[in-house]
Amino acid sequence: MATEVAAGDAATSVCTVIGGRSSFIGRSLVAMLLRSPAGWTVRIADSHPFLQLDPDEERNPILSDSIQSGRVSYFQVDVRDGSQISRAIEGSSVVFYMGASDSTSRSFYDQYKVIVQGTKNIINACRHCKVERLIYNSSADVVFDGIHDICHGNESSPYPFKFEDRLNDLRAQAEALILSSNSADGLSTCALRPSNPFGPGDSHFIPSIVNEAKSRWAKFFIRSGRTMCDYTYVENIAHAHVCAENALRSGIAPVAGEPFFITNLQPMETGEFASAILDGLGYQRSNFHVPHKLLIFLLMLVGWAYKKFDLLSSPSYLRVAFLRSFLCIRAFDCSKAQKIIGYSPVISLEEGIMSTTDSFSHLARGSPYMRELDLSKSSNVEKLLGSGKVADILLWRDETKTFAYALGLFLFLHWFLLSERTFLTSIAKLLLLVSVILFGHGRLPPTMFGFTIDKISPFCFEVSQTTMRSVLMSLSSVWNRGLYMVNTLARGEDWSTFLGVRNQSEASSSSSKYISICLLVTISTFR
Template identity: 35%
Template sequence: MATRIRPSSKRCTVIGGSGFLGRHLVEQLLVRGYLVSVFDIQQSYELPGVTFHLGDLCNKQALLPALQGVSLVFHCASPFPGSDDRSLFQRVNVDGTGAVLEACQEAGVQKLVLTSSASVVFEGTDIKDGKEELPYAKKPIDYYTETKIQQEKLVLQACNEENGFLTVAIRPHGIFGPRDPQLVPILVDTARRGKMKFIIGDGSNLVDFTFVENVVHGLILAAEHLRPKSPLCGRAYHITNDEPVQFWDFMSQVLMGLGYDAPRYHLPYWLVYGLALLLWLLALLLRPVVRLRPTFTPMRVALAGTHHYYSCTRAKQDMGYRPLVGLQEAIVRTVESYPHLRRGA
C-alpha cells in the first residue's frame, strides 16, 4: 500500500505530458505557479522544476510514485487518432484509464481532468452547434472514437463526491498549434506529394479547429472550477475556438501560408466516402496477409466533408471559458512556427 502524503492543491501530475498537448499544458501550469510532475512512456524535453516519471500507464504500480502528494491529475495520454490500431487504442484509452483511476484513488488524488474528444458524439453526419447533451455515437466510425467513448464513461462514472474524488471531461476538437506533430506536417507532406488538389464536397462545411493554448486554458479552468457541489462534477464540456470555419478554407490558409497551392478541384462527397469505405474493408480483409494503410479512411473523409462544430455555452456558463487566442492569430502563429516546412525550405 502506498504511503499517503498530504496533497497540495498546487501539486499536479500530467499523464501524457511529453505529448503535443501535454507539453503545452505543463508549460502553462508552471507559469501559473503549479508544481508539475509528468508521467509518460518517454521524456521528450526538459524543463526546470518538472519531474519526469517514465512508465506504462497500464501499470498501476508504475503510476503510483508519480501521484504521491498530488491533488490534481490531468489525463491527456492517447495514441494518434489516425493510427487505426484497435488493440493499442483499447490498451491506452480504456485499460490504461482504468489503471489511472485506480491509482488516483489509491494515492488520494482529489481531482482528475480528462482530455476527451468532441468526436465521441460524431457518427459521420452533420453536427451544427452540437451540445454536450447529444448522445454518444452509437456507430463510431473508427476505433479511436469507440475507445474514447468508453474512456469518457469510465472517468465520469468514477466521480464520487462522498469519497472526495471529482472528475470532469474536456472535449476539444481539431487541436492545432506550434509543435503539432500531426495536422500541419501531414498536410504539408500530402501537398508535397501532389495530393492536395481536391476539395471533398462543395467546400461549404463548417468545422471547429481549436488552438492548443485555448484547449490548455479550458483544461486549467476545469481543474480550478471542479469542486464539491459544482456543476462540473462528472460532466463533459466542449472546448473550441468558438469560431466555426469552412474546413477547406482553414486547410488552404495553412497551405498558402507555407507557400503551397490551395486545393481547387471538387470531388463529390459520397463518391469519395464510398471509395474510402471500400478501401477500408479491403484493408481489413487483407490484414492477415498484408497491412494496407489507406490515406483516406471513412473518418477522415467524414471530417473533411461534413459540418461538425460544437457549442461552448456550457463551458462559458460553468467556468467562464472564453478563447484566449482568435482563429486568425492562431493560424498565423502556427504557420510561423514551421519555417522548416515552407515550400523550398
C-alpha cells in the same frame, strides 16, 4: 521504473500531467501551469525514458529554470502499469490526463490496452492515492460517428451506436469511465472535448494537411471542403483545463462528472482553414472544385471497398477516413463551458493560425527540410512518361481531364467487374440505363429553372437505308464464309484449317474437349 529529474517543494500545490510530453496539448498545459500565479509544482508523466528539451524549449527558460528550481519533475510511466502511475501521482491534488496520443499501433488489442485499460489504471491509481481532482482531455469526436454531420452539437448529444473510427470508439469508452468514476473515494472528475486541436507541436492534424497538399489528387478534397467546423488552438485548450481545475476546486458550479465542448468560438469552412494553413507555408491553392456530394459518394465507395477486402488497418484507409471526416460538418456549442467553468478563448483563430504556420516553417514549401519533396522538380516518372496525352492524364497536368478519366474508369470497373454480374447482364443493364436516361431527357420541358434544355433531334436515331443495307451485307458475308469453311472441313479438303482450329480450342480453355466434339459432330452431320 520512474525516472525523476527533480523533486518539488512539498509545501506547494502538486499536480501531475500524464502525457505532458508526447501530447502537444500537454506541453502547452505544463507551460501554462508554470506561468500560473498559483505556484504549481508540476510532475510530468510520460512514456519516454527521460525528459529531453527541444531547441525552442531550451531558448524559453520557463521549463528549464523550473527543472533546476525543483518545480518540475519527470517520471517515466506506462499507463498499462498501475504501480508506475501511483508512483508518479502520489501526493498530487489534481491529475490532468491528456489521453493516449500514440495511435501508431494497428493492433486493436494494443490500442484497447493503452486507451481503455490505461484509463482504468489511472482512475484506480487516483482513488488509491487520494487524488482530489481528475481532468481528462477527451475529444469532440466521441459523439461523431464518422458519417453524419453535427450542427451545433452540445453535451446532450449521445455517443454513437457505431463508430467508423475505432480510435474514437475507444476514446468514448475512456471518457465514459472517467465520468462514471466521479465521487468515487472523494475523486471529482470532468472531461473536456476540444474540437480539432491545432497549434505548435501538433504531430497529426497539421502534418496531415501538409501531406495532402503534396498529393496531386487530394488537393481537390482540400479546396472543395465547404463544410463548417470548429478548430481549437492549443493554448485555449490548456486554458480550458486551468478553468476546469479552478471550477472543480471551488465546488460552486456543477462541474464534477460533466463533459464540456471546447472550441475557439469561430467556426470556419474546412477548405478555408486548410488553405489558410497552406498559404502560410507557401503552398499554392487549387482553383479546381469538385461537388461536395460527389466527393462524399466517392469516399463512401472507396471505404466500402477497403472494408470488403478487410484493409481497415492500411495507411490508405486511414487517409480516406481523414478526408471523409474533413468533409463533414462538426460544429459544437461551447456555451456550457463558458457558463459553468468560465472558459473563453485567450487566442483568436487568426492569431492561432499565424502562430501555427510560424512554428511549422520546417514544413514550408522550399525549406531545406522539404526541398527533396519539391513538386516543381521533374521526377523520374515524369521524365519517363514524357509530355504526351497519356502522361498529362496520369500526372494530373490537366486536372479536369484526369478526374473525368479516373471517374469513368472507376464506374466501368464497378459496373462490369465489382458488381458480380455476368458480362451480358451488365451490357443489358447498361443499355437499359441509357434508354431510361434518353426517355427521361425526351420528357423534359424545353426550359427548366431558367435554363434551356437542348433536345436530341430524332434524326440522330435514324439509320439510313444505305447504312442498313451495308450492315446486312456484311453480316451475310460473314455467315456465308463460315458456312463455306464448315463445308470445306466436312469434305476433308482443308485439314490444316481443322487442326489449327482444334489446337486453338485446346489452348483457349478447359472446355476444348467439348468444342472438338461439337466440331466433329458438325462435320459428320454435313457428310
